[in-house]
Amino acid sequence: MRQDASSCSLIRTFSTRGADPHPPEMSRxxxxxxxxxxxxxxxxxxxxxxxxxxxxIRDEFKENSRIKKTDVMHIEYLYRRGQRQLxxxxxxxxxxxxxxxxxxxxx
Amino acid sequence: MATVRAASCLLSKRVLSNxxxxxxxxxxxxxxxxxxxxxxxxxxxxxxxxSTQYPVVDHEFDxxxxxxxxxxxxxxxGLSEAGFNTACVTKLFPTRSHTVxxxxxxxxxxxxxxxxxxxxxxxxxxxxxxxxGDQDAIHYMTEQAPAAVVELENxxxxxxxxEEGKIYQRAFGGQSLKYGKxxxxxxxxxxxxxxxxxxxxxxxxxxxxxxxxxFVEYFALDLLMEDGVCKGVIALCMExxxxxxxxxxxxxxxxGGYGRTYFSCTSAHTSTGDGNAMVTRAGLPCQDMxxxxxxxxxxxxxxxxxxxxxxxxxxxxxxxxxxxFMERYAPNAKDLASRDVVSRSMTIEIREGRGVGPDKDxxxxxxxxxxxxxxxxxxxxxxxxAMIFAGVDVTKEPIPVLPTVHYNMGGIPxxxxxQVIDHTNGEDKVVPGLYACGEAACASVHGANRLxxxxxxxxxxxxxxxxxxxxxxxxxxxxxxxxKPSAGEESVANLDKLRFANGSLRTSEIRLNMxxxxxxxxxxxxxxxxxxxxxGKLDDIYQSMEKxxxxxxxxxxxxxxxxxxxxxxxxLNAVQTINSAEQRKESRGAHARxxxxxxxxxxxxxxxxxxxxxxxxxxHWRKHTMSYVDPKTGKVTLRYRPVIDHSxxxxxxxxxPPAIRSY
Numbered sequence: 029m030r031q032d033a034s035s036c037s038l039i040r041t042f043s044t045r046g047a048d049p050h051p052p053e054m055s056r057x058x059x060x061x062x063x064x065x066x067x068x069x070x071x072x073x074x075x076x077x078x079x080x081x082x083x084x085i086r087d088e089f090k091e092n093s094r095i096k097k098t099d100v101m102h103i104e105y106l107y108r109r110g111q112r113q114l115x116x117x118x119x120x121x122x123x124x125x126x127x128x129x130x131x132x133x134x135x
Numbered sequence: 136m137a138t139v140r141a142a143s144c145l146l147s148k149r150v151l152s153n154x155x156x157x158x159x160x161x162x163x164x165x166x167x168x169x170x171x172x173x174x175x176x177x178x179x180x181x182x183x184x185x186s187t188q189y190p191v192v193d194h195e196f197d198x199x200x201x202x203x204x205x206x207x208x209x210x211x212x213g214l215s216e217a218g219f220n221t222a223c224v225t226k227l228f229p230t231r232s233h234t235v236x237x238x239x240x241x242x243x244x245x246x247x248x249x250x251x252x253x254x255x256x257x258x259x260x261x262x263x264x265x266x267x268g269d270q271d272a273i274h275y276m277t278e279q280a281p282a283a284v285v286e287l288e289n290x291x292x293x294x295x296x297x298e299e300g301k302i303y304q305r306a307f308g309g310q311s312l313k314y315g316k317x318x319x320x321x322x323x324x325x326x327x328x329x330x331x332x333x334x335x336x337x338x339x340x341x342x343x344x345x346x347x348x349x350f351v352e353y354f355a356l357d358l359l360m361e362d363g364v365c366k367g368v369i370a371l372c373m374e375x376x377x378x379x380x381x382x383x384x385x386x387x388x389x390x391g392g393y394g395r396t397y398f399s400c401t402s403a404h405t406s407t408g409d410g411n412a413m414v415t416r417a418g419l420p421c422q423d424m425x426x427x428x429x430x431x432x433x434x435x436x437x438x439x440x441x442x443x444x445x446x447x448x449x450x451x452x453x454x455x456x457x458x459x460f461m462e463r464y465a466p467n468a469k470d471l472a473s474r475d476v477v478s479r480s481m482t483i484e485i486r487e488g489r490g491v492g493p494d495k496d497x498x499x500x501x502x503x504x505x506x507x508x509x510x511x512x513x514x515x516x517x518x519x520x521a522m523i524f525a526g527v528d529v530t531k532e533p534i535p536v537l538p539t540v541h542y543n544m545g546g547i548p549x550x551x552x553x554q555v556i557d558h559t560n561g562e563d564k565v566v567p568g569l570y571a572c573g574e575a576a577c578a579s580v581h582g583a584n585r586l587x588x589x590x591x592x593x594x595x596x597x598x599x600x601x602x603x604x605x606x607x608x609x610x611x612x613x614x615x616x617x618x619k620p621s622a623g624e625e626s627v628a629n630l631d632k633l634r635f636a637n638g639s640l641r642t643s644e645i646r647l648n649m650x651x652x653x654x655x656x657x658x659x660x661x662x663x664x665x666x667x668x669x670x671g672k673l674d675d676i677y678q679s680m681e682k683x684x685x686x687x688x689x690x691x692x693x694x695x696x697x698x699x700x701x702x703x704x705x706x707l708n709a710v711q712t713i714n715s716a717e718q719r720k721e722s723r724g725a726h727a728r729x730x731x732x733x734x735x736x737x738x739x740x741x742x743x744x745x746x747x748x749x750x751x752x753x754x755h756w757r758k759h760t761m762s763y764v765d766p767k768t769g770k771v772t773l774r775y776r777p778v779i780d781h782s783x784x785x786x787x788x789x790x791x792p793p794a795i796r797s798y
């Protein structure tokens with residue numbers, strides 16, 4: 029999940045010890061961003077064996093990536109909720125994710 | 136159109152043989168909902184614009200308990216102790232369940248205050264139930280009572296103690312010695328006047344030792360039934376709006392009562408009869424719904440409960456003339472007569488003009504003649520309740536009280552082992568996979584009227600009984616029977632309909648109409664014409680549910696939606712209660728009819744039995760009511776089931792033949 033270019037504040041850090049591993053358009057991830065990325069990774073690993081979870085995990089994180097990075101309260105709330113959902117996903121009794129969808133009449 | 140439906144019905148019949156298999160295709164189902172594995176859009180029939188999608192997480196357990204009050208917790212950790220992989224699904228945090236509000240105590244024939252015998256307790260309970268209780272279940276409960284209380288004490292429950300350090304037992308309504316001939320019995324074990332609070336916290340603490348998975352703040356929507364077998368529960372996670380299906384071999388319902396169908400009740404706002412409604416929607420009956428207990432001493436106005444323990448400690452009820460009127464209605468037991476007798480006496484006093492207050496519409500409970508020290512040690516909770524809700528200092532003034540809806544004797548019919556039964560072709564048939572315990576169940580130990588302090592006993596004994604029965608009949612780790620992939624679809628369709636409901640009446644308005652109708656038409660004293668009018672009104676209110684309007688369209692923490700689901704559940708309970716009451720043309724226990732003042736049994740027990748003809752089953756009323764509802768129309772169908780009159784072991788404990796009930 030990367031910052032979109034419009035909101036990145038360009039703090040050019042030119043390391044004197046060598047080339048900066050991060051290109052100038054993207055500063056280093058903030059601590060919260062790193063936590064969210066770590067959570068995403070853990071989710072993907074946990075959901076590998078159980079059908080239906082990976083697409084939903086991707087959808088949720090993609091949807092929530094639209095939240096502004098300044099809206100820390102919201103992000104932290106979703107992060108805490110995500111941790112609880114991750115625990116549930118890891119539980120051996122959770123088997124698969126399906127969905128009930130309401131759509132148009134097939135025809 | 137019809138052919139497409141037919142084709143997709145054939146598709147959906149492809150039943151999974153392996154419980155872990157994954158359905159590859161989307162299955163067309165109920166009212167435009169189809170189930171698919173999330174993300175797999177490989178079926179061309181699935182429309183492109185999915186307007187609403189509900190993610191469904193599937194869980195598999197050995198046993199699922201719905202409800203985490205006294206009975207639910209006891210069943211859950213009983214099952215975990217037996218090695219079953221158990222889930223406990225609850226809409227409230229366990230210590231917030233309504234069990235916490237119980238005040239009085241638990242009856243058990245421990246014999247700490249005087250010599251006691253559980254058979255005397257058995258006799259009192261059968262008499263209290265007005266001979267509508269199933270004597271095998273009552274035998275089971277009263278025999279297990281001392282062991283259950285000792286088990287609780289060993290779990291750490293802080294009972295009040297006597298000088299010698301034994302568990303303090305107080306007098307309670309309807310309890311006697313020597314089969315009613317030996318005077319008042321003291322067998323209600325208590326923790327001051329906060330027994331329910333201690334019980335629930337003790338059980339919760341104990342349950343943390345076991346590895347039960349708690350799903351807190353999950354609202355159970357429906358049972359997953361297939362071919363008459365219960366295969367699990369479907370629930371809504373209130374925190375994130377996801378649907379969860381809990382598949383298991385064994386489902387235990389312990390969801391409590393439905394006091395909130397009435398305008399004035401001592402129950403929490405969350406007592407909405409969810410379990411009864413789930414069972415009704417599954418096409419199964421509920422039993423004895425017309426028997427609603429009016430507790431004599433609920434605070435006038437607020438409806439908060441003042442425990443019967445006050446009267447056990449010596450409190451008395453007085454009318455406007457300062458008279459202890461219970462001496463006239465129950466010369467032996469006086470204020471400690473059975474609750475229905477006391478409620479009726481209070482109502483008669485008020486009707487005859489001897490009520491107190493500006494409107495003369497309630498009576499007083501006097502405690503100030505008791506030593507203040509005793510009030511402080513034994514009744515601290517109600518002292519505070521009376522101060523907060525009635526502004527009364529119990530050491531100086533009497534408390535204004537009125538009979539208030541308190542307990543539902545009716546509920547899901549079970550046998551003495553806790554298995555849910557249906558009565559078909561004149562026989563009891565066990566519903567496989569389904570169990571019930573607590574106030575939600577009707578075992579039936581309380582019959583037509585419950586004695587005080589028997590409910591907490593009922594919770595722990597039958598909670599444990601369900602766990603034991605399941606452990607007997609099944610093993611942990613058993614393979615689950617296959618389940619249709621689209622199971623639970625109707626529940627989600629209903630949820631979706633309520634979430635986007637846009638009629639003309641708010642949930643709160645419909646609920647208030649129902650509560651007022653029930654309060655006015657199905658009160659302490661009931662008359663045929665008033666009940667009939669009530670049935671008509673409830674039917675109109677049921678139909679008005681079509682016009683319900685909700686405001687919150689979200690899915691996360693949508694309390695508007697949850698309250699509307701609870702209202703649907705309450706409505707199913709209310710129509711069964713009032714229709715059963717209207718049909719029962721006799722007075723028995725808590726169901727008192729002005730137009731049919733007597734109890735109609737198979738013999739007239741007020742006269743000697745010789746020479747009497749036994750009435751056929753259709754002509755007497757000593758039978759259980761089994762009520763079914765068609766959820767679409769709200770129409771109630773009633774059938775009847777005989778009472779079980781034999782105990783579990785006639786040598787150990789002879790059954791009690793019916794007699795006239797007087798205190």
